[in-house]
Amino acid sequence: MDFAFFILQFLNGLASASSLFIAACGLSIIFGVTRIVNFAHGSFYMLGAYFAVTLAPRLMESINPFLGFWGGILAAAMIVGLLGVLMEMLLLRRIYHVPELFQLLATFGVVLIVQDLVVLIWGPEDILGPRAPGLKGAVNILDQRFPEYELFLVAAGPLILGAIWLLFRKTRFGVLVRAATEDREMTDALGINQKLLFTGVLFLGASLAGLAGALQIPKEPANGFMDINMIAEAFVVTVIGGMGSVPGAFLAALLIGELQAFGILLFAKSTLVLAFLAMAVVLILRPQGLLGKPAVNTEHSEFASSIPLRPWPRWLVLAWLGAIVVFACLPFVVDSFTLKLAIEVMVFALFAMSLNLLIGLGGVISFGHAAWFGVGAYAAGLLAVHSHSPMLLALAAAPLAAGVAAALVGAFIARLSGVYLAMLTLAAAQLIYAIAFQWTGLTGGDDGLVGAWPDAWAKSRVVYFYLTLALAGGAVFALRHIAYAPFGYVLRAGRDGPARAEAIGINVAAARWVAFTIAGMAAGLAGGLYTFSKGSIDPTVLSIPTSVDVLAMTLLGGVHTVLGPVFGAAALHLLQDFAMPITDHWRLILGGGIIAMVLAFPEGLVGKLRSWFMPAEETP
Amino acid sequence: MSVSEDVILKVRDLNAYYGAAHILHGINLELSRGEAAVLIGRNGAGKSTTLKSIMGLVRPAAGEVIFEGDKINGLAPYQIARMGLGYVPEDRRVFATLTVSENLEVGRHERPGMKAEWTPDRLFELFPNLAEMRERTANQMSGGEQQMLAISRTLMGNPSVLLLDEPSEGLAPVIVESMAMALRTLVDTGLSILLCEQNLAFAAAICTRAYVIETGQIRHEGTMNELLDRADLRKAYLAV
Incomplete structure (x- = not known):
């Protein structure tokens, strides 16, 4: 040169x-x-x-x-x-x-x-x-x-x-x-x-x-x-520079600007990869950014909870069993379109549950959870479309690929907390989005992958419904089990008092990393199931709006409830499905709805219901 | 109650919580105009919470705070500060990356109809050490200098009552002594002071009246001399 x-x-x-x-x-x-x-x-x-x-x-x-x-x-x-x-x-x-x-x-x-x-x-x-x-x-x-x-x-x-x-x-x-x-x-x-x-x-x-x-x-x-x-x-610029620091933002902008100017000679398309790598390096060396100050309030997560997790009363267990039986009878009573909707609701329920493992139990705010859903969806889709592998193999690959990707990214960000972590998960998701969007030869770019249909034996929508019920339902209850297992206790301890948890010998960062990986796997499975239910995928499954959808589902259900996100997913997905065809302005409605939800009940739908039906012990 | 004629600050039946923990159990106290009183007690007795509740930084669950005849609880801290209640927090909380002059500027507030107006120059007379470091940032100052800056910063708001939260904590004895003299000077100019302290000697150098606080309740109220005389009180509530 x-x-x-x-x-x-x-x-x-x-x-x-x-x-x-x-x-x-x-x-x-x-x-x-x-x-x-x-x-x-x-x-x-x-x-x-x-x-x-x-x-x-x-x-x-x-x-x-x-x-x-x-x-x-x-x-x-x-x-x-x-x-x-x-x-x-x-x-x-x-x-x-x-x-x-x-x-x-x-x-x-x-x-x-x-x-x-x-x-x-x-x-x-x-x-x-x-x-x-x-x-x-x-x-x-x-x-x-x-x-x-x-x-x-x-x-x-x-x-x-x-x-x-x-x-x-x-x-x-x-x-x-x-x-x-x-x-x-x-x-x-x-x-x-x-x-x-x-x-x-x-x-x-x-x-x-x-x-x-x-x-x-x-x-x-x-x-x-x-x-x-x-x-x-x-x-990326504010995180590298240090949140709240103007000179830091200037330095970071110089770094990114020059990296992109010269990086374009090395990687013609993915300059965002370089920006992300620069951010990863800076944050490993200085977690608070170049000129930022360490966060003052790291003592507990914003999602710390004083609500104890109690085992379910008998009536609730029976109610759930009843609900599952009724749900499993759906194929006998509803039409094919409703069944498709039911499949999607199950997929999003698993997706939202996986996010709640991070937010609700771990206090880890992920703003890019669509990344793992999308990696799972693409893994399954690529196997099905390019190598014509059997559906079950593709479905098994989805959580594995997403788990590996989440583990890699999680290794960088599990040490962080709060908004830094949220912004980094978002940046990671944008990076993966950029790869899916720009690597046209492999992923089909903007058009995505077409023709990822289930194998002959599962072609019938009824069969796919039961397959989804078994896999997504099983995964949902596995995630629920984690909340009550010792690992769930470790996560909650790290959420409510990281310093105290460390002091009694818990490696909080490691626990978060494991949770990040598990959540990635579960989201990946949901993504794989999604691919075969639609027959095609495109980069929107990886985009920020998808991350926001799943967040809204989780929060609507309530982060301090164990199965609340399942209801949040059902409510929001059904709402979108009904609202989108009848209006051109669904973003206006969704945006207004999200704002209304934040203002009206930050504890979520199920959190609200619980405070009615299962009141906590009186605190003065 | 031995109340003098002109009460400037009155706290009645104050109750406060942190989450579910009941910290203050019905605090009652009064401060007369021009008086210096100490709220004395061990760590965790509720001293800081009392001051924060008066300032509106902690929202009391029950009770009243009356300043110059007006009920002030429920107001925002900035409104309370502008009415003339000056607060100097525990740990000083000076703005570390701001210079001495800038720290004073943040506290500046002219109160309509007040005669004695604090200026940086007048404060530098009170704390001569600060005069030599106007352009120094607060993170380059010693603990004692930071404490003087914190008090000066609050005085820039021209308060009529100063709420001081453990200003002697962690300072060298010689600094504590000059701090006591400066505060005594302030009382002599007519400022009322409510001091939170554990250090009895320091409090005695400034205050004439004492409230003894333990587990969120006032256990004793009387003159400073009475507290100094009664070893039983000191043993029960102050000895560690």
Whole structure:
């Protein structure tokens, strides 16, 4: 590689580092003060681009090109900042005290709503933006052409960093933000109005995201995928930099930007692999990120529970046996379509149960559980489609492949906790998604795999129903058994008091790793069963929305219930199945539903029922 | 009760829980304007929880906190602070990456109609050590300096009552002595102080009245001199 090419590639890396930093630093600032990981940060970014492509051309026509363009960019950032304020006042204010997983879910509800609103307002087509006046050309650097706008971006990142530095050092607002990032309660006790401060922080963070999105418009059209594409990268940057640290985010953005600029020469397609590997290395060396501080409150999980697990009363055992018998009679009374629905409900019940092993028993917040479902689904599908192996062999391979993958990823992340772990599981899932999406030769890419049908003996839907009932049902009860087995006690001890559990000789990280692997296997089995029930799969089984679906199922059922997720899966899947055909705006409904669920009952459906039927001993 | 004419802070039948654990069992206490009183007791007696309940940082399950004649329980901590209750927490909790000046800035609040306004310069007269390290970050300061900064930071809000949670804990004896002198100076300027302490000598250097607390209940109330005289009380509630 010659010198000029090296320099240009380096400049390209700097330009993407700038974009990445502007997009990610607001996320870090918002997290630092509010302790909320704001999924909707990607939505702010996307909205910034949409507002910019709407405003800039009109202003360029009515004022003048230069002022119009930059005025449009700034106006877009300000509007998005105000939307951030709106979100803080309407939603975040109500959820500062709920467990972090619910916060993540609620902000993901906002993501879904914004996705539908964007289509409603701007339509489904990409919208091209204007080029920046005065920066349309290219400059010669060592006899190579380099776009002026990229050069501008190279400067923009450090400029924004400098502006934030001044804001944080020289203004009272900035000093308060830094103080609250360190010790929020203390600022409260010193007379600082938390609500005003948080609203201000949301304005700052959201307008930075909006600015980042608006600055993209000369490079790429505003489109409906900007939000999810950006948020995974922004998570990686904030985690590497250290949550809440702006200079850390800058360093991390430089690292990722340059890694991608040069990594593209090595692995043309999977630059995300490099980003993930960089993150893994950094977190192994420094779990709190480059410039982050170790988490203060690691004493217990947000999902610590004071509810004891009690053996089932006789009536409940009988009720379950009765329910299973009734369910097993379904093929005699319902039509084929309902039977297909029943099969899917069983698959998702197992999927949700496997996640609850992590969340409910282990206190481990996984935000990328679809990865293991998808690995199982693809393992079974690949065997069936490419090597025509018998269905049972493919079904056996599904949990094995998912278990191996989960064990590998789990080895990196079982040592972490809280939001770091949640963001890492999400990043890992995005990585696996990218592989499935980009390795077209093997996986069929976006089209997926077609023709993974059950063997002749199981072709009948009734037979497949009983096969699913046996496998998924068996796995569900095996997972239930873990809750009452010694390993379940170990997991719960690690959840409720990691330090105390370590002190009596429990290796909490190892227990979590084993749980991660088991949960991966169970999700993989669910994925395998799913493949043969549909006959085809595509990368959506691995995507973030699938992870969110299963989370919503688990939480709807209640994380501190043993079999609650089974009901959550049934309720949500049936709801989706009925709602999706009758409306174009199911994301709007799902998003609103998730937010309503978080606000209404954080203990879940079954948790609610239990508190009615099996009241715990009175606590004063 | 030997109540003086002008009660600035009154706590009535305060009950507080941490989860299911009942920490405070009906605390009653009063602080007169310009007075320094100590809430003295062993570790875990409920001293810190009492202060946090007054400040709104712990939500009491029952009881009342009355400040300047107004019921304040149920208000947010920042509202309570702005009314004139200054809180200096246990372990100081200074903002470690902020400089001395910035720490003071966080605490700054002008109360309408107050005459004695604290400024950084006036605080540096009270704690001369701090004057030489205005631009130093708090994580580069000694424990004693951090404690002085924590008190100064709270004074920047111009409080009329100072709630102090074990300011002598973990400090060298010579620092404790100068701390006591500084606090005595504050009382002389008219500030009311409610001090939580285990260190009897330190408390005696500042306070004129004492509440003895054990397992979340006030066991004795009287003058500081009475507590100093009665070995039986000290043996029962303070000796370790």
